[in-house]
Amino acid sequence: MKIALLGYGKMGKAIETIALQRGHSIELKVTSKTSNFNLDNIDLAIDFSLPSTAVSNITSCINHQVPVISGTTGWLKSYEEITALCNEKNGTFLYASNFSLGVNIFFEVNRNLAKLMKALPEYKASIKEIHHTQKLDAPSGTAITLAEDIIKESKYKNWTLNTPEQDEIKINAERIENVPGTHEITYKSNVDTLQIKHAAHNRQGFALGAIIAAEWIQHKKGVFSMKDVLNIG
Missing domain, CATH: 3.40.50.720 (NAD(P)-binding Rossmann-like Domain)
Structure with a gap:
């Protein structure tokens, strides 16, 4: 081509x-x-x-x-x-x-996990993403996709970078030198925590x-x- x-x-x-x-x-x-x-x-x-x-x-x-x-x-x-x-x-x-091929598989895992967690309201979902300091937008487009996919499959109605309301998913966006990209989904309750994570090694x-x-x-x-x-x- x-x-x-x-x-x-x-x-x-x-x-x-x-x-x-x-x-x-x-x-x-x-x-x-x-x-x-x-x-x-x-x-x-x-x-x-x-x-x-x-x-x-x-x-x-x-x-x-x-x-x-x-x-x-x-x-x-x-x-x-x-x-x-x-x-x-x-x-x-x-x-x-x-x-990333791995991230797109991660998207599918995230969607299926969200379906499972919908019946467990005691777990609160959150997202953490880390990128290099040159990345201009925050949160990342990948984090937004992850949040929107959870919203489609759950009780959540929105995502936020601020203190979340009951029906919002908190996204923590961090910028660190020379980090290709990390995304982590967390479901936390009073008794345990469940996490899935994708970390890029390079571009x-x-x-x-x-x-x-x-x-x-x-x-x-x-x-x-x-x-x-x-x-x-």
């Missing part, structure tokens, strides 16, 4: 390495200093940019009939608008808050998942997620 990288930070560079190893070529690298870019002769675009530029990047790809996958978080207020545009233009779009897992998603989405039309790529759920 001839790939455009929309965002060439740490994740963009990690994706480039994996893409080249798997026989693809990087034809375009868009950074924060890029004012205009040409999508001609591009087979697929991978967006790991900024919340302020993601919507514009994705829109440009859809309008140019370039399949696009995005791992940028913090822009999801425009998600319905983007999916509507994709369907209108018969385009190809895949969004994931996290492309390679996220980059590999993004390339696998890119390879899978070729020649497809529609709006997809990593659940489609992995055929889970």
